[in-house]
Amino acid sequence: MPRRVTLTDRQKDALLRLPTSQTDLLKHYTLSDEDFGHIRLRRRAHNRFGFALQLCVLRYPGRVLAPGELIPAEVIEFIGAQLGLGADDLVDYAAREETRHEHLAELRGLYGFRTFSGRGASELKEWLFREAEMAVSNEDIARRFVAECRRTRTVLPATSTIERLCAAALVDAERRIETRIASRLPMSIREQLLALLEETADDRVTRFVWLRQFEPGSNSSSANRLLDRLEYLQRVDLPEDLLAGVPAHRVTRLRRQGERYYADGMRDLPEDRRLAILAVCVSEWQAMLADAVVETHDRIVGRLYRASERICHAKVADEAGWCVTP
Numbered sequence: 001m002p003r004r005v006t007l008t009d010r011q012k013d014a015l016l017r018l019p020t021s022q023t024d025l026l027k028h029y030t031l032s033d034e035d036f037g038h039i040r041l042r043r044r045a046h047n048r049f050g051f052a053l054q055l056c057v058l059r060y061p062g063r064v065l066a067p068g069e070l071i072p073a074e075v076i077e078f079i080g081a082q083l084g085l086g087a088d089d090l091v092d093y094a095a096r097e098e099t100r101h102e103h104l105a106e107l108r109g110l111y112g113f114r115t116f117s118g119r120g121a122s123e124l125k126e127w128l129f130r131e132a133e134m135a136v137s138n139e140d141i142a143r144r145f146v147a148e149c150r151r152t153r154t155v156l157p158a159t160s161t162i163e164r165l166c167a168a169a170l171v172d173a174e175r176r177i178e179t180r181i182a183s184r185l186p187m188s189i190r191e192q193l194l195a196l197l198e199e200t201a202d203d204r205v206t207r208f209v210w211l212r213q214f215e216p217g218s219n220s221s222s223a224n225r226l227l228d229r230l231e232y233l234q235r236v237d238l239p240e241d242l243l244a245g246v247p248a249h250r251v252t253r254l255r256r257q258g259e260r261y262y263a264d265g266m267r268d269l270p271e272d273r274r275l276a277i278l279a280v281c282v283s284e285w286q287a288m289l290a291d292a293v294v295e296t297h298d299r300i301v302g303r304l305y306r307a308s309e310r311i312c313h314a315k316v317a318d319e320a321g322w323c324v325t326p
Contacts (some may be wrong), residue, residue, distance in 0.1 A: 006138035006141075006142065006163045006166050006167050006170070007138060007139065007142055007159070007162075007163055007166075011138075011139045011142070015061065015142060015143065015146050016061050016063060016156070016159070017061065018057065018061065018071065018072055018075050019060065019061075019075070020072050020074040020075065021074075024060075025078045028059060029056045029059075029060070029075070029078055029079060030082075031052060031055075031056075031079075031082050031083075035052070038055075038110055039051055039052050039055075039083065044092075045089040046089050046090060046091065046092040046093040047093065048083060048085065049085050049093060050090065050093030050099070050100065050103060051103050051106075052079050052082075052083060053065070053071070053075070053090070053093075054100070054103055054104060055111070056075075056079060058107060058111070058113050059150070060150065061150075061156070062146065062149055062150040062154075062155065062156045063155060063156040064104065064155060065100075067097070076090060112153050113153045113154075113155055114152075114153060114154055114155065115154070116154055116156070116161070121154075124145075124148060124149065124152065127148060128144075128145050128148070128165060128166070128169045129168075129169045129172055129173070131144050131145075131148075131169075132166075132169035132172065133176070133177065133247060133250065134247055135169075135170065135173070136249045138166065138167075138170070141166045141169060141170060142163075142166050145162060146162070174250075175272070175273075177246055177250050177254075177276070178254075178270075178272045178275075178276040179276075180245070180246065181242060181243070181246065181254075181272075181275070181276040181279055181280065182271070182272040182273075182275040182276050182279075184239050184241060184242050185239070185242075185275060189236065189239075189279075192235075193236065193275060193278040193279060193282065194274075194275075194278070195207070196208040196278060197263045197266055197267055197278075198263075206262075206263040207232075208258075208263055208266065208278070208281075209262060209263065210229070211229050211232065211281075211282075211285060212258070212259055212281070212285060214226055214229055214288075214292055215292065216292045216295040216296045216299065217296045217299070218299040218300060218303060219300065222296050223296045223297065223300070226292050226293045226296060229289055230289040230290060233282055233285055233286045233289065238279060238282060238283055242279060242283060243280070243283065251280055251283075251284065252284075254280040254281075255277075255281055255285075257277055258277040258278065258281035259281070261277070
């Protein structure tokens with residue numbers, strides 16, 4: 001199965017590009033006294049500049065400079081101003097790849113930066129898989145992962161690795177939540193939910209599709225149709241803790257999935273996912289139907305009030321006209 005792409009080019013650029021605003025440069029690229037102590041140990045100007053640049057980029061965005069990467073002028077000016085060096089002093093640094101690798105190794109030793117491998121990578125993966133339940137989007141989970149790598153001074157892996165890890169974490173989170181919800185359903189409730197995909201309403205559509213076909217109306221017939229659906233759903237006695245610990249955006253996502261599927265599509269889903277979607281839909285639709293009933297009631301009352309008001313105004317006008325007639 002091909003890897004699921006989780007980030008657009010714009011999103012990847014936002015995560016990995018070097019800062020250029022004065023605020024971000026001050027926040028991320030201001031060098032400390034300790035930094036200057038290490039930098040001054042480099043004898044040549046271009047080595048001092050290159051060493052400082054690599055240190056800043058390792059801190060934010062948290063990656064290694066790519067070979068031949070174009071450094072923004074704002075970054076060169078900001079770091080150079082602190083070192084008393086100009087852009088020309090950085091030119092020779094790109095000539096010796098060996099020097100760059102030596103500096104990178106020194107920076108790891110001095111500041112505790114680590115590569116994404118071994119035990120550290122395993123711990124970050126575990127953290128990512130736990131955090132994925134709270135992520136609201138692909139970009140959100142990637143941002144969380146990158147921020148955690150920065151916090152733990154872990155050099156960011158390749159973009160393709162970040163995408164693959166985030167995609168796997170999101171899929172795993174979805175499955176865990178679906179299993180969690182399904183495991184809370186007694187067998188009798190499971191049977192009721194699955195029956196929604198088999199029973200038909202009005203000999204036309206499945207009960208599942210019938211239940212989701214509602215909207216606020218403006219007359220008693222509309223109110224009765226809403227109440228029929230609400231009463232049917234209320235007979236499904238879902239556990240009170242059904243959605244405990246499930247983030248609200250995950251509940252919304254499951255409901256929206258249920259509103260897109262027809263019965264045939266639902267039957268093809270894995271059982272835990274099918275049950276989770278059905279249970280969430282029943283729970284959410286009850287609240288939505290109750291709101292629709294209230295709105296329908298308000299519309300009916302409002303219409304009656306306006307009609308009564310018109311009759312009253314007409315009657316007052318007639319009486320006023322009768323009084324002034326000679």
